[in-house]
Amino acid sequence: MTVPDPHRLLVPVDDSVTVRNTVAYAIDQAETLRRDGDAPVELHFVVVPGTRAVDPDAPEELGAATDLLDRVAVWTDEDFGGDPPEGLSVTLEVVGADRYLFSPGDYADVLLEYAADRDIGRAILDPEYNPGGAAPMLRPLEIELARNGLEVEEAPVEREARQTVLARAATLPKYLSVFAASYLFYLLLSPWKPLDFFTGAITATLVSALLAPIAFSKQPSITRVPVQLVRMTIYVPYLLWQIALANLHIAKVVLHPSLPIDPTVVRYRAAVWGDAPVTTLANSITLTPGTLTISVSDRAFNVHSLTDNSRDDLEAGGLERAVRFVFYGREAAAIASPGERDDCEEVTYDG
Amino acid sequence: MTPLEWAIVALAAVGAFFGGVAAVGIVRLPDIYTRAHAASKSDTLGAVLALAAVALAIQTDLSTIKAVFLLLFMFLTNPTAAHAIARAAEDQGIRPWAAENREGDP
Amino acid sequence: MVEFETALLAVAGAFVVFAVVALYRVFAGPTTFDRIIAVNVVGTNTVIAIALVAGAFDQSVFLDIALVYALLNFLLSIAFSKFTVERGGVL
Numbered sequence: 090m091t092v093p094d095p096h097r098l099l100v101p102v103d104d105s106v107t108v109r110n111t112v113a114y115a116i117d118q119a120e121t122l123r124r125d126g127d128a129p130v131e132l133h134f135v136v137v138p139g140t141r142a143v144d145p146d147a148p149e150e151l152g153a154a155t156d157l158l159d160r161v162a163v164w165t166d167e168d169f170g171g172d173p174p175e176g177l178s179v180t181l182e183v184v185g186a187d188r189y190l191f192s193p194g195d196y197a198d199v200l201l202e203y204a205a206d207r208d209i210g211r212a213i214l215d216p217e218y219n220p221g222g223a224a225p226m227l228r229p230l231e232i233e234l235a236r237n238g239l240e241v242e243e244a245p246v247e248r249e250a251r252q253t254v255l256a257r258a259a260t261l262p263k264y265l266s267v268f269a270a271s272y273l274f275y276l277l278l279s280p281w282k283p284l285d286f287f288t289g290a291i292t293a294t295l296v297s298a299l300l301a302p303i304a305f306s307k308q309p310s311i312t313r314v315p316v317q318l319v320r321m322t323i324y325v326p327y328l329l330w331q332i333a334l335a336n337l338h339i340a341k342v343v344l345h346p347s348l349p350i351d352p353t354v355v356r357y358r359a360a361v362w363g364d365a366p367v368t369t370l371a372n373s374i375t376l377t378p379g380t381l382t383i384s385v386s387d388r389a390f391n392v393h394s395l396t397d398n399s400r401d402d403l404e405a406g407g408l409e410r411a412v413r414f415v416f417y418g419r420e421a422a423a424i425a426s427p428g429e430r431d432d433c434e435e436v437t438y439d440g
Numbered sequence: 441m442t443p444l445e446w447a448i449v450a451l452a453a454v455g456a457f458f459g460g461v462a463a464v465g466i467v468r469l470p471d472i473y474t475r476a477h478a479a480s481k482s483d484t485l486g487a488v489l490a491l492a493a494v495a496l497a498i499q500t501d502l503s504t505i506k507a508v509f510l511l512l513f514m515f516l517t518n519p520t521a522a523h524a525i526a527r528a529a530e531d532q533g534i535r536p537w538a539a540e541n542r543e544g545d546p
Numbered sequence: 547m548v549e550f551e552t553a554l555l556a557v558a559g560a561f562v563v564f565a566v567v568a569l570y571r572v573f574a575g576p577t578t579f580d581r582i583i584a585v586n587v588v589g590t591n592t593v594i595a596i597a598l599v600a601g602a603f604d605q606s607v608f609l610d611i612a613l614v615y616a617l618l619n620f621l622l623s624i625a626f627s628k629f630t631v632e633r634g635g636v637l
Contacts, residue, residue, distance in 0.1 A: 277505055278610070336458055336485045343465040343478060352474055352536055375480050375519035381473065384527040393473045393526065393536060445550045452557040452598065456564075459591060463564035466571045466587055472579045475571070479583045483590050490557065490594045494601035494609075497554065503606030510597060510613050514590070517616070521586055521623035528627035529579040 093210035095240055096122055097131040101200055104157055105217035110246035112161055115213045116168045123177045132173075133180045134161045135203060137196055154183045197233035204239060211240040268297040320415045327411055331377040338379055342395065350395050354383065357390045370412045377408060448493045455489030458482045471537035472529045480522035487514040551602045558598035565591035582626045589619035 100115045102108050115132060123130045138154035158181045165179050166172075173179050185199035204212070212234050218227055227243075235241045272293035279285035342350055371382040371390065379395035465478025488511055495507035568591070571584035593616045600608030 277502075277509065278613075280502070332481070332485060335481050336461070339465065339477060339481050340458065340461045343461050343468060343482070348468065348470075350469070350474060352471075354473075354536055371523060372516070372519045375523055376484065379477065381477050381480060381526060382523050383473065383530050391530065393477075395474060395477050448601075449550065449553040449557070452554060455594070456557045456560040459561050459564045459594065462587055463567040463591075466568045466584055472577060472583065475580060476583055479587050483587055486561075487590055487594050490561070491597055493554070493557075494597045497601035497604075498606060498609070499604055500606055503600075503609055506606065506609045506613065507597065507601075510593070510609065510616060513613070513616055513620075514593070517620040518586075518590060521620055521627075522583065524624050524627040525579050525583050525586070529577070532579075534577060534579065 093204070093238055094128075094208050095210040096126065096128045097207060097209040097211065098122075098133065099200065099204050099209045099212040099239070100132065100134050100215075101212070101218060102134050102136055102157060102161055102215065103218050104153070105215055105219065107215055107217045107244070107246045108157075109164060111213065111215035111244040112164050113168055114244040114246060116165060118213065119177055120174075123174065127176075130177045131180065131207070131209075132165075132177065133182065133203070133207065133209060134158065134165075135182050135184050135200065137185045137199055138183060151183070151186055154186070158183065194229070194233060197230050200230075200234065201237050201239075204234075204237075209239070212242070214241060214243050216243050216246060263301045264297045267301045268293045271296040317415055324411050324415045328373055328376070328408075331373075331408070335377045335379065339395070342379075351397055352393060352395055355392045355394060357392050366412055366415075369415070370409060373408050373412065444496065448496050451489050451496070452493035455486045455491075455493065457486075458489065459486035462486060472534060473526055473536045476522045476526045480519045484515060484518040487511070487518065554598050554602035558595045558602065561591045561595045561598065565595070579627075582623060585626075586619065586623045589615070589622065593619060 098115060098119055100111065102112065105111075112134070115134075119130050119132045136154040136157050138151050162181055182203070184203050185196070200212075203209070214227065214231060216227065218230070231241050231243070272289055275289035275292055276285065279289065342348070367385060371385050374380050374382045374390070374392060381393045381395075383391040383393050385391075459482070462478050462482035465482060466475050469475045469478055491507055491511040491514065495504050495511065498504055498507060565588045568584045568587045572581050572588065575581055593612045596608055596612040596615060600606060600612065
């Protein structure tokens with residue numbers, strides 16, 4: 090192994106709003122390096138897909154990673170005006186796809202390994218780089234990379250206003266699901282005269298035409314959704330029981346003359362993935378004993394708990410397990426509880 | 441009153457009890473986050489029980505479905521709204537009340 | 547029959563009283579968010595009261611009103627909490 094070479098640039102990319110500008114900046118830097126020195130310059134664009142051990146969507150995740158690399162390839166062609174010039178090579182790679190990545194440290198490990206294998210001495214980071222989705226990723230990653238001898242630089246690109254992609258390409262299943270849902274809803278509220286079936290069909294067509302592109306973040310799966318609905322019917326009674334307990338608890342605390350509360354905020358990384366499971370879990374946490382989800386950024390929940398008891402319940406992770414059972418099936422329910430995973434920490438507000 | 445009517449009134453009354461807990465909680469609890477607890481949990485259960493009573497009390501089928509729908513809607517939106525408000529409060533940097541700063545004010 | 551309707555109306559009345567109690571928080575604050583969450587509770591109680599009146603008089607038309615009011619109530623909370631956050635994206 091030789092000394093890390095600052096003429097070899099590592100650029101981790103991710104589907105962020107500033108990724109295009111970061112790529113442009115990296116290419117610009119590489120060009121400058123090539124012109125100034127005579128050493129060959131290497132430019133490595135790497136994607137770390139957020140692969141999840143039990144997530145059935147992992148293949149899509151990998152597809153998204155290669156998609157991104159394809160786009161990066163197009164951009165490099167654009168910026169170089171064709172193939173990269175002599176003395177400058179561009180490498181595109183997906184790394185760490187076989188790993189279970191959770192913390193910024195895991196991502197740093199993967200990137201460092203890649204860098205060490207290829208004697209890379211310098212890294213350019215996208216200021217919006219956040220592959221796992223779990224906040225905050227950039228700072229810890231920067232520190233970790235710098236500590237291992239890499240020259241780290243944040244690409245000076247504009248942070249645009251955060252915008253999430255709202256409209257996505259609509260497909261037939263999306264149109265059909267929206268149509269079915271709105272038609273059923275219309276019929277539910279109508280007195281079931283023949284005319285209503287007709288006007289309902291027109292309304293539902295309009296609604297699905299307008300809203301199908303924004304109604305789902307993911308393709309609804311015909312096979313998986315019914316199974317999840319069946320499991321949901323097992324979950325709901327459990328949830329109702331928990332809610333009943335929660336309310337007795339709250340009633341006791343609120344009506345107690347001395348108001349025995351000891352509120353704290355716990356940061357909690359739940360082992361569930363995707364919009365629907367996370368929403369279900371967040372709302373379930375809110376509805377059950379003494380806990381209230383304050384904010385969720387992908388998998389990191391900030392949970393406000395009213396009393397000590399409720400905190401212990403959260404760490405035992407009964408709800409989390411139940412939600413996993415609903416969305417992923419029985420084998421996924423067996424993951425260790427948040428307490429055992431050490432995924433709960435108390436948030437302290439100083440001052 | 442028939443037994444069914446007794447059951448309906450009992451459901452509604454228990455619902456009212458939890459509605460009362462929510463109102464008292466909103467007034468008594470010390471900060472926005474703890475108040476959100478009362479608003480999300482107790483009020484939701486109060487709403488669900490009262491609406492279940494309405495669903496049973498209303499005679500026509502279609503209206504029963506409507507009442508059940510209203511119930512489900514409450515069940516989904518109430519915690520979501522409480523969560524959105526709590527999150528907005530957190531974004532604005534409002535710190536949670538902790539037991540240490542318990543003073544004269546309950 | 548009369549007693550049953552009266553009982554339901556009494557419960558509806560109780561919810562109205564609780565809404566008035568929660569109004570204290572709307573008035574007292576101290577932060578905007580306390581007010582919003584109290585308004586949300588007032589709205590929820592109103593919806594329940596309307597629904598209970600619908601049950602008492604067996605008037606299903608009132609249920610439609612309750613449904614629309616519930617939608618508005620939810621939208622109001624979301625809109626308020628969204629507008630107070632500068633970078634947007636509460637949900």
